[in-house]
Amino acid sequence: QVYEAVLESRAELMPWMIWIFPDYSIEDTRAWLKSRPEAWEQGTAYDFAIFDCQDGFFLGSCGLNHINRDDGFANLGYWVRTGRTRRGAATAAARLLVRFGFEELKLNRIEIVVATGNKASQRVAEKAGATREGVLRNRIVVRDKVYDAVMFSLIPHDLS
Numbered sequence: 001q002v003y004e005a006v007l008e009s010r011a012e013l014m015p016w017m018i019w020i021f022p023d024y025s026i027e028d029t030r031a032w033l034k035s036r037p038e039a040w041e042q043g044t045a046y047d048f049a050i051f052d053c054q055d056g057f058f059l060g061s062c063g064l065n066h067i068n069r070d071d072g073f074a075n076l077g078y079w080v081r082t083g084r085t086r087r088g089a090a091t092a093a094a095r096l097l098v099r100f101g102f103e104e105l106k107l108n109r110i111e112i113v114v115a116t117g118n119k120a121s122q123r124v125a126e127k128a129g130a131t132r133e134g135v136l137r138n139r140i141v142v143r144d145k146v147y148d149a150v151m152f153s154l155i156p157h158d159l160s
Contacts, residue, residue: 001058002049003029005081009060012082016118018142043067046100050080050093059084062093064101064110072108074101076154078124085120094128102156112152115140125152129159 003026006013013020019032039045047063062078076097080090094112101107112125116135126132130152139149 002033002061005058005060009079009082013079016115016121016142017079021143043069046097046105048093048097050078050089052084052089057084059089060093062090062097064097064105064107067105067107072106074105074107074110076101076110076112078121088127090121090124091127094124098128098154099159102159108155110154112154113139113149114152115142115147115149117147122150122152125150128154130154131158 006020006024006029010020010022010024014022019028036045036047039047044067045063045065047061047065049061050059051057052059058081060078060080062076064074064076066075068074076094078090078094078097098110101110110130112121112128112130113136114121114125131154133151133153136149136151138146139151140147
């Protein structure tokens, strides 16, 4: 289901996600899925699938990555397949992942870095309770194109 979701969403995801490209294949999906347990064991990334609670349909994924153990922060990312967006799945997943980051990983801060043009992802960050901190110039590079990014953050106090 992951590969089908990526194909369905390729046009919407490609401008913002470095891991999806025009010739994305089932082998790319398999390689990514195969790499997740090792990343989890090494503590470099914690990725979760997002499923519809009603019908069990695969919706997308969310994860914590770019984990900085010394300073206690990580990046939060998410995506939901095109046909199932605007229903709150990404927001719900982000909220759960934030709780996991603070309670299980003992992080001090979670960042969501979003290209300024990616309004949908910015809405998710806001609905998840993140604070908009400002715009970071030339912060994201996707396929050799440089974007300014909006920095959002959450800290443990935000959960109370």
